[in-house]
Amino acid sequence: MPNDFxxxxxxxxxALHQVLVQQLTPFWEEALQTSVKPDDNFFSLGGNSIxxxxxxxxxxxxxxxxxxxxxxxxxxxxxxxxxxxxxNYPEVFCxxxxxxxxxxxxxxxxxxxxQQLRLRNAAANIQVDTQGNxxxxxIFLLSPPRSGSTLLRVVLGGNSQLFSPPELYLLSFNxxxxxxxxxxxxxxxxxxxxxxxxMTLKDCDDRDxxxxxxxxxxxxxxxxxxxALLQDWLGERRLVDKTPxxxxxxxxxxxxxxxxxxxxxxxxVRHPLAMIHSYEEIRADLVTQHNPADxxxxxxxxxxxxxxxxxxxxxxxxxxxxxxxRQIQIRYEDFVSExxxxxxxxxxxxxxxxxxxxxxxxxxxxxxMSDGIHQQATVMGDQKFHQHQAIDTHSMERWREKYxxxxxxxxxxxxxxxxxxxxxxxxxxxxxxxxxxxx
Ligand code: A3P
Numbered sequence: 001m002p003n004d005f006x007x008x009x010x011x012x013x014x015a016l017h018q019v020l021v022q023q024l025t026p027f028w029e030e031a032l033q034t035s036v037k038p039d040d041n042f043f044s045l046g047g048n049s050i051x052x053x054x055x056x057x058x059x060x061x062x063x064x065x066x067x068x069x070x071x072x073x074x075x076x077x078x079x080x081x082x083x084x085x086x087x088n089y090p091e092v093f094c095x096x097x098x099x100x101x102x103x104x105x106x107x108x109x110x111x112x113x114x115q116q117l118r119l120r121n122a123a124a125n126i127q128v129d130t131q132g133n134x135x136x137x138x139i140f141l142l143s144p145p146r147s148g149s150t151l152l153r154v155v156l157g158g159n160s161q162l163f164s165p166p167e168l169y170l171l172s173f174n175x176x177x178x179x180x181x182x183x184x185x186x187x188x189x190x191x192x193x194x195x196x197x198x199m200t201l202k203d204c205d206d207r208d209x210x211x212x213x214x215x216x217x218x219x220x221x222x223x224x225x226x227x228a229l230l231q232d233w234l235g236e237r238r239l240v241d242k243t244p245x246x247x248x249x250x251x252x253x254x255x256x257x258x259x260x261x262x263x264x265x266x267x268x269v270r271h272p273l274a275m276i277h278s279y280e281e282i283r284a285d286l287v288t289q290h291n292p293a294d295x296x297x298x299x300x301x302x303x304x305x306x307x308x309x310x311x312x313x314x315x316x317x318x319x320x321x322x323x324x325x326r327q328i329q330i331r332y333e334d335f336v337s338e339x340x341x342x343x344x345x346x347x348x349x350x351x352x353x354x355x356x357x358x359x360x361x362x363x364x365x366x367x368x369m370s371d372g373i374h375q376q377a378t379v380m381g382d383q384k385f386h387q388h389q390a391i392d393t394h395s396m397e398r399w400r401e402k403y404x405x406x407x408x409x410x411x412x413x414x415x416x417x418x419x420x421x422x423x424x425x426x427x428x429x430x431x432x433x434x435x436x437x438x439x
Pocket of ligand 1: 150278279385386
């Protein structure tokens, strides 16, 4: 089958659509346990999110690319899913597509988008909860997504004094009920991080953890009280909360300082072009499209830049208000190049003993919560985490194979320099400058 794809050079070729429909049909029939015609609706045939995961996993294996189960909510027939995949992943089905030359974002566009993105996976009326005592010291891992945050979370989870679950999305909502209302329908999988945490804390399966979470939601527990409950169940261990969308909302960040006693902050940074490449490659923008906060008139690449820029700017502004001794900055590139020295440095910042287990994030899947909540599910966060077998430098410079011209805004280059990255000079630009000089 992959050979059929390779013969066709344009994603709009109807023959390609047909080949993809033929490939998708057995995946759908196997998941739904019935014969399926190209215009049959997935949900009318008994489809649900677990079956959507199964189908998209098979497509993923066939093409060695990341596809999101939420795509079936947007394109619920085989025909519409084939069209959707060809439109959104042209390079997967027709390699060697010419790269788009894109407009650079302006500062005004970044400022406007920052207002809108505050609401990405967060309540509009989010408030700092100053009632009662502060929660016990917690560690917040702050970064945009696609920065190596899942890897670092799992590394920290290898230390028995820490409890480091997948994305909790607790600080972004005032209460668990508000969180549940936001994460329904196609966004329901965002609830899985807390389910995974409860599975480990209560030593139960996903169904029991889900029903415990629903009980807490019905009690309308505040998110501050939910943190207190988790910490109570954790005993002596300290909680690590890695939820990348916190960095899009300054009020959410303020909550981390105001509602916790002496919280510690790890600011994880990655080269902007590497993060944007990673974001664009997996089409991370498709997961939450149709959410009002995500309806931005920009390409996936520009959205990746916006997320990189706005998160880091918010984190830097926020950390100005936190004493120096409670914050540390770590660069993905340094960390994957020399893991041991950076993990030792982190341990000393967190006042923890270094343990050699931390160097092997692929051990103890359950303890580190690097598995999905059930057999079909994948780890929350980075779908590529299990494509690696160790901490490695493979992803560090991959963006150089794809990006050959400078599309990053002046404002983002300035911020990158502030974070310790050098401004890139692309060969094409060097050639242009040389030509101008020779004329
Ligand atoms: P690429 O997509 O560039 O490969 P996050 O968890 O913040 O979303 O980050 C995802 C990035 O971390 C991905 O980058 C992924 O490959 C990289 N990553 C995951 N596991 C890794 C490992 N063991 N070593 C190095 N990088 C890893």
